[in-house]
Amino acid sequence: MTTIAHPAVLGEQEAPAAHALAATVDRRIRLFNRCCAGILIALALIWLVPLAWAVDTALKPNAETTKITWWIDNPTFDSFRAIIRDTDILNWYASSFITSAISAFGTVVTGSLAAYALSRMRFRLRGVVFWFILIGIMIPQQVLIVPLFRELDSVNLLNTYWSVALPQIPLAIAVFIFKQFFDGLPRELDEAARMDGASFFRTYRRVVMPLCRPVVSAVAIFTFVWSWNNLLWPLLAMTNPKLMTIPVGLATVQGTYGIRYADTMASAILGALPLVLVFLLFQRRIVEGIAGTGLKG
C-alpha cells in the first residue's frame, strides 16, 4: 500500500495532485465495495434458500418430493387445496387474527393511557407506580405459564380467545415506549389545551395521540407480530384444534402428515403467509421500530 503524504505538504500542490490521490483511493474503495456487494448477494441468496425450497416443495405433487431437485415435473396447487380442505387452518387464521388484534389494540390503548398519566399528570404515587410497572419488564411471560394456567382454569376461561389475548395486553415495555415519546412532546401543547378547559382525556385523544402515529403503529405492529408468533402460552391455553392459533396448530397436528412432504410444506407456507404480508407492507415501520428501541439504550 502506497503511503500518502501529509495534507499539509499536499496543500501547496492543490487541485491536480489531490484529485489523483482521491481517484486512487476511490478506485480502491469501489473495488472493495464491489467485493462486499458480491459476497453479500451470495449470502442473501443462501439465506433465501430454505424458504424458496419450501415453496418449491409445496408446489410439487407429494410423490415427487423424494427427488431432491428444484425442477418440478408437474407443478400443482393440490397440496394447498388439501391443507385448506382437510385441516383447520382457516380456523387457525381466524384465531390468530382475533387474538393478535385484541392484543395489539389492547396494548396500544392501555399502554398509551397509562403512559400519558405517568408523563403528564401529577399525583402522589407517581414514582411508586412507575417502579411498579418497571418490574414488569423483568418478568417474561414464560416464567408465568404455570400459575397463569391455574388461574385461567379456575375461571373457566381456558380454550377461549380471551385466555390468549388478555395476558398479552399489559406490556410494561409499551408503557415506557409511549412515555418516552410523550416526554419528548413539548408540554406547551397540552397546557394550552388544558388551559382552555379541555379534560385530560380530550387532550389525550385529540392533541397527543394524533402526533403519535409512528409510535402507535410501531407498537401495534410489534405486539401483533409477537402475539401471532407466541407459541408456549397459547399451546397451553388453546388445546382444541378448532381454536388453536397458527403456530400451535402447525406444531400440534404435524403427526397427520407423515411422509406427505408437499402437504407439510404447503401448511408451512400458508402459516407464514399472513405475517409475510404484514412484513412486506410495514417493513419500514418494523425496521425503524427495532432500530429506535434497540438503540435508545
Add this chain to the structure above:
Amino acid sequence: MASTTEAVDRIRPAPVPGPARPGRPESHGRSAALFLAPFVVLYVLFIIGPALYGLVMSFFDTSMVKPGLRSFAGFDNYAEALGSSDFWHSLWHTIWFTILTTPPLVVLALVFAILAERVPRGRWFFRLAFFLPYVLPSAVVALIWLFLYTPALGLAGKIVTSVGLTEPNWLGDQNWAMVSLAITTVWWTLGFNFVLYLAGLQEIPRELYEASAIDGAGPWQQIRRVTIPLLGRTTALVVVLQIIASLKVFDQMYIMTDGGPNFSTRSVLQYIYDVGFTSYRTGYAAAASTLFFLVVLAISAVWLMLTRRQSLGWAAKAGGEG
C-alpha cells in the same frame, strides 16, 4: 409543526375562565387513576398476580388436575429441583444452546451489516433476505427445517453429501441435534441483529471515516479502527439481548426434537413444561420456574446496568419533575 397548532385550534373552545390554572401544583389523582386503571388492572391480573401465585404454589404440592393448593411442601420442591440432575441437565442444554447461537448471531450479523453498509443500493433486498425469516412463526421455521434435515430426503443432507462428506443424523444423533437446532435458530433470528447493527452503523459520523481515510486508512483498516470500536455499545446490547432470548428457548426443541434424542436438547422451559403439564406437578414446576426466573433476572440486571443512564433518566423524570 403547523399541523399541531391546527389540531389544538380545532378543539379549543371559546375562551372561558377554566378551572385548571398553572401556578399552583395540584394533584390529578382521580384522572391518573382512571388513565392507569385499564393497564394496571390487567397488569395485576396477568403479570403480578400470577407471579405471586406462582411463588406461593411453589411451596405446595399442587397438581394440574386437582383443585386447590394441596399439601404444604415447604422448600422440598426447591430442594428437589436443585438436586435433580434432569433440571441441571436442562439448564446446561440451555446454556449450551446459548453458547452455540450467540457468537454466530452476533458476529455474522455484524459482518453482514458491515458488508451491507458498503452497498447503498438494493438495501431492501438484503433486508428482505435476512429479516424475512424473523417474522415467521417458530412452527413454520421448524416444519421447513425438519424437512431440510430429513435423513436421505432433505436438502441439508444433499448439500453435505454433494461435497463428499457423510450426512450426519441431524436430529437423531445426540451430538448433532443441538447443533442442528442452533443452525436453524441462526437462520431464523439473525435478521433482528442485522437490523440493529445496520442502524448502529448509520450513527457513526461520516467525519470519522473521512478523517481516517485522509490518514491513509484503507477500507479494511477503517472497519477495524473506526467501525468496530464504535459499535461497542450496540454489540453489548446485542449480546445481552441475545443471551436473554436464548435462555427462554422452547419452540424449536419442542417442535423439532421434543427435547430428544434422549432429552439431550431439552431446555429449561421444556423441562418446566414436562414436569408441570405432562407429569401434572404444577407446584414443583412453579419452583423450577422461580429458579429459572432468578437466572433470567440476573442477566436482565446486566442489561439494566448497561442502559442505566437511560433508566436513571427515566427515574429522574418520574421523581423529580413537576
Add this chain to the structure above:
Amino acid sequence: MTAHGPHRSTDSAPHLTRRGLLRAAFAGAGFAALAGCSTPVGAGLANTRLDPGTVDYWNLFGGGDGVRMQQMEDGYRKAHPDTKLQAVTLSWGDPYYTKLSLATVGGKPPNVAVSHLTRMKTLVQAGLLQELHPDDLARHGMTPDKFNQRAWQASLVDGKIYAIPIDTHPFVLFYNTDVCEKAGLLDSNGQLVPIVGEEAFADALTKVKQVTGAYGATHGINADSASCWRLFQTFYSQLEGEVLAENGTEIVLDDAKAKRVLDYLRSLTVEKGLIPVSDYQGAIALFADGKAGFHLNGEWEITTFQTAKMPFSMTLVPNVFGGPHAVQADSHTLVLPVLPGQDHAQLDLSLGFVKSMLDQSDVWAAGGHVPAWQPYASSDAYRQLNPQHSYAAAADTAVYDPPGWYSGSGSVFETIMGSAVGGVESGQFSPDVAIAQIRSKLSVLAKTAPPV
C-alpha cells in the same frame, strides 16, 4: 435512510393511501375469515360448546396404523352419513397424553380418544375420564362378555369401567421363513418349532447367524428405550418378576432375576454377537434385508414387512426362562374424556362411534393387533388370518406395565428402564451398574408425591 420523524404528514385529512387500502383489505379478509367459521369463533369468544352433534375423535396412530384407522373412520362415515366425524392425529407418546390432559382440563376435550390401557389408569386418577355405565354400554351392544377377559379385567379401575379395549398389541417374534428353513428350525408345516429355554434360543440364533452370515436376530437398542424395556419385561415376567407395587410408590425389583435377564441379554449381544446394536429403523432394515433371521418387535410392524415382500411369519416370543409364558403388551382402548355439558344424545353418538370401531376389528386386526372384540376374535375369519392368528394367545398371557402415575406406554418409567437395559445390551455398562441406575432413578419418582 434515517430513523428520525415521520415520513408523511400525520394530520387526519382523509385521503386514500396505500396503507389505508391495505388496512381495509386486511380487515376485510379478517371479517371474511370470521364469517366463514362462525362456530369456533363463537365458542372462542363466548366459551360455548364447540360443534354439538358431531363426534370429535383424537388418536395417536401414524404410519400403517394411521392408514388403517383412517379406513375405519371412513367406514363409520359411510355407516352414519348424518353424523360429522372429525378425527385428529397427534404425535405418539407423552405429547399426545399431555395435549389430551390439557384439553380436558381446559374444558374442550374430544368426544372420544384413544388411550393406552396403561396410561388410562392415570387419566382416571386425574379425574379426566367419564365413567361408562353398563346400561349405556349394553344399549350399544357392548357387554363385558364380548371382550377378551384379560384386557377387560385389566382396564377396570376399582371395578368401574372407564375404557373400552379394542386390541392387545404384544411383543412378538418375527422370523424369516427362508432363513429358518435353511437353519432347520421349521417343522413340517413350515411353522417355527417352539423354542423353550435359554440354551435353545441362543442355539437357534447361532444357527440362523450361520445361515445369514451376519446376525441371528435384531431389535431396536440405540435410542430405543421402548423396545429394550419390552424385551426385558417379557423375559423378566417369565421369571415372574415385578418392578413396581403400590401404584408406583414402592420398588419391588428382584435384583437376582433382573441380573439373570440382563446377563442373558448381554451374552446374546456383546458376547456372542448374535444381536447387533442398531436403532429401531436399523433393526427393521436388517431383518427385511435378510441379514438376520429373527426380529423382536411389536406386532404392528407386520405391514412394513408385508410391504417389503419378504418371506416371514410371526409367533409368540419364546418362553426363554421356562416358567409360565409371559409377554410384554399393552392394549389400545377408547375413552370418553370428561365433557362439561354433555347431554344424552352426545353420549350416544360417542358410544356409537366406539361400537363402530369394534365392528371393524377385522380391518384393525389386519394391521397385526390382536382384537379384544370377541365376536370377531373367535370367528373363522380371524382364525384364518395368518400370521396374525399364530400369536393371538399372547393376549391371554399379556403383562402390562405396572400401574403408577409415571408409568405406562411412552412414559418416563419406560425410558428409565429401557435406557438402562439398552446400555447393558450395547456394552456401555454392566448389569450391576444398570440395576443401580434403575433403582436410583426410580426411587426418586417413587418418593415423589403423586400429583393424582
